[in-house]
Amino acid sequence: MIILVINSCRSSLKCSLYEMPDDRCLAECAVERIGEGKAALSFEGAGRSWEEPSSAETHAEALDALLRCLSSSEGGGLEDLGEIAAVGHRVVHGGEKISESLAVDQEVIEVIRDNSALAPLHNPPNLTGLQAASERLPGALQVAVFDTAFHASMPPRAYLYALPQELYTKYHVRRYGFHGTSHRYVAERAAEVLSMCREACNLITVHLGNGCSAAAVRGGRCVDTTMGLTPLEGLVMGTRCGDVDPALPFFLSENLGMSPKESYALLNRRSGIAGLSGVSNDMREVIAAAGTGNGWAERALDVFCYRVKKYIGAYWAVLGTVDGVVFTAGIGENSPEVRRRACEGLEPLGLCLDERRNLEAVGCEAVISTPDSRTAALVVPTDEALKIAMDTYEVYLRESGSTVTE
Ligand code: ADP
Numbered sequence: 001m002i003i004l005v006i007n008s009c010r011s012s013l014k015c016s017l018y019e020m021p022d023d024r025c026l027a028e029c030a031v032e033r034i035g036e037g038k039a040a041l042s043f044e045g046a047g048r049s050w051e052e053p054s055s056a057e058t059h060a061e062a063l064d065a066l067l068r069c070l071s072s073s074e075g076g077g078l079e080d081l082g083e084i085a086a087v088g089h090r091v092v093h094g095g096e097k098i099s100e101s102l103a104v105d106q107e108v109i110e111v112i113r114d115n116s117a118l119a120p121l122h123n124p125p126n127l128t129g130l131q132a133a134s135e136r137l138p139g140a141l142q143v144a145v146f147d148t149a150f151h152a153s154m155p156p157r158a159y160l161y162a163l164p165q166e167l168y169t170k171y172h173v174r175r176y177g178f179h180g181t182s183h184r185y186v187a188e189r190a191a192e193v194l195s196m197c198r199e200a201c202n203l204i205t206v207h208l209g210n211g212c213s214a215a216a217v218r219g220g221r222c223v224d225t226t227m228g229l230t231p232l233e234g235l236v237m238g239t240r241c242g243d244v245d246p247a248l249p250f251f252l253s254e255n256l257g258m259s260p261k262e263s264y265a266l267l268n269r270r271s272g273i274a275g276l277s278g279v280s281n282d283m284r285e286v287i288a289a290a291g292t293g294n295g296w297a298e299r300a301l302d303v304f305c306y307r308v309k310k311y312i313g314a315y316w317a318v319l320g321t322v323d324g325v326v327f328t329a330g331i332g333e334n335s336p337e338v339r340r341r342a343c344e345g346l347e348p349l350g351l352c353l354d355e356r357r358n359l360e361a362v363g364c365e366a367v368i369s370t371p372d373s374r375t376a377a378l379v380v381p382t383d384e385a386l387k388i389a390m391d392t393y394e395v396y397l398r399e400s401g402s403t404v405t406e
Contacts, residue, residue, distance in 0.1 A: 001396070002026075002083045004070075004140070005388045006063075007090040010121055011035065013062040016047070017076055017084075018389040021156025025386065027076040029069050031062035046223055047078055059125065060132040067136060086141040087133045088392030090181070090384065092122035094146030096172065101149065101391040103399050104130060104385075105141040112144065118172070118229070141399060143392040150180030153221040158318075161228075175233070177225035179207045182328060183215040185387040186380040190326045191220070193365065194376060202319045204312055207382065208338065209329035210281065211239040214308065216315035226311055232268060235311065236304045238281035241271035243307070276300040283331045283338065305341035312342065314347055324376040325351060331380050333363050343377060350374030382395055 005016040014030040027045025031054050041054040056062040070076030070180070077082070089104070095115040099251035102108050109127070116123040134142050151159075160168060160176040167173040183205045191201040198220040206214045212235040215225040226242075236242045240364025244267070252258040258266070275298035279289045289297035317324050327339050335359045343353045352373040361368050361379045369377040 001085050001393070002078070003086050003088060003389045003392050003396075004084045004133075004137070005088045005385045005392070006129050007088070007135055007385070008059055008132075010125050013059050013066065013129060014385075015063075015066045016385040016389070017070055017078070018386070020389060023386060023390065024351050027070060028385075029066050029075070031056050031065060034059060040057075041065055041069065043075055048074065053095045059128045060135075063129070063132045063136060074300055081137060082139055084137055084140045085373045086143055086392045086396040087137055088145055088388040089126060089130050089133070090147070090388055091121035091126045091144045092147045092178065093176070094152075095176075096133075096152070096174070098146050098149050099152035100102045100394055101143055101145040101388075102394055104134070104144050107126050118176070123190040141392075141396050143269040143395045145181060145391045147178045148176045150184040151177030151215070151222045151225050154224060158224040158320050173229055175225075175228040177213070177215070177222070177233045178227045179211065179213045179215075179225075179312065180222070181387050182207050182382040183213075183217065183225070183288075183383065185216045186326050186328045187215075187220065189365070189380045190324050190378050193367065193378060193380070194324055196323060200322050202321055202323050203316045204319070204322055205326045205328065206308060206312070206332055206342070207329045208235075208308070208327065208331035208335075208390070211240070212237045212308075212329075212331075214311045214315065216318045218319055224315060236276075236300075237272045239269050239272045239274045241267045241275070244393045273300045273304055278302060283335060287335065287337055291307055301338075302340070304385050305338055308338075308342040309344070309346070312346065314350075322350075322375045324378050326378045327368075327381050328380050328382040333379055336361070339368065339377070341380075351377055353377055 001020050003018045003020050007014040011034050012032040016028045017026040019026055031039055031041050031044040033097055034056055039054040039056045040051055042051045052063055056065050071078040071081055075304045091112055093115040112123050112127050187203050187205050190203055191198045203217045203280040205217055211231055213227045216223050234239050234242050249263040252263045273286050277286045279286050280296050286297050286300055290301050331338050343351055353371045354368055358368040366379045367376055368379055369395045
């Protein structure tokens, strides 16, 4: 059965085509820089890859171009778009009510729309992609997979801020968490690698990409995560500051005359390892600069890794016992240096990193702790598109009344 996965962002639309239940990715393609007058289409699949300029001015035109590409003989090779049985959409914010992936109906569309105020950069383009796909593939089941859904199991003590209660009851100000599809995917995979049943496995999952977050996962359910009302809270990121004193925007306003918009932009786009190092938002460049004696690059790397370690410690206390600490995403999968620094000093808690295994684990699944470490450390490459395809397949079976036969 063929499933299309769509990730529709502000200026890009990405598609992945899957053959299920084999979890086989047939093709990946994207249009980037939509509406900027210099859009580009890229394709990869069936041993071929290319890039070409695209005339797409809107997300709907981008989807048309990608569907043409997927159904051409030199591209995805689909004989008929009718072969696509279901489309899985990445949706960033599902608010409080959504705790699972759902077949899209009017109610789900309203939820995505209602939560646009909480994710103004993400939910509107997600919805645009969803509407374009519903029109072009009317025979396919549309499924929404929410970034926030995995975190819906957090208890009030983890998601409430200590603010006047009407900010929560009237305005829904609370911690939501993001990257949920990635945390869920790597947590499930890590339980398999550890040969444990999901319900008995306590994990700390650490997603370190351009955006960074950690989650405490008890028996397959998220009980806390570092991102909050928006993705700004928690770990240090490429250009986002993570945790700072909430009085900082007031300080910036009083002393530097910054407007709320300006301080929001500073905290989101000019901070993190980019702001602190003065080198780059790319961790590879920061590590390289630190290696050649750049003091601010070294400090940025140190602050980044210390924040990760601090949250691993906090979530250890939350969970009581921890079976595994799981590293994922660009930095987590590829940087032995960051993992070493983040795990340094955790030996008394029961986590002993194996130096050689850690160095060898670059971009691949691996256990990187010593054989006698009481808590395992693992690298699990994330695959959000695959997880969306898996969820979409499950929802499709549920909706069509079939059962999985394995
Ligand atoms: P996104 O959040 O955009 O999906 P990724 O998960 O691709 O981002 O992660 C991007 C980050 O991964 C960048 O900071 C990049 O420098 C970092 N990264 C990729 N490869 C390495 C590496 N070998 N060592 C350190 N960092 C790396």
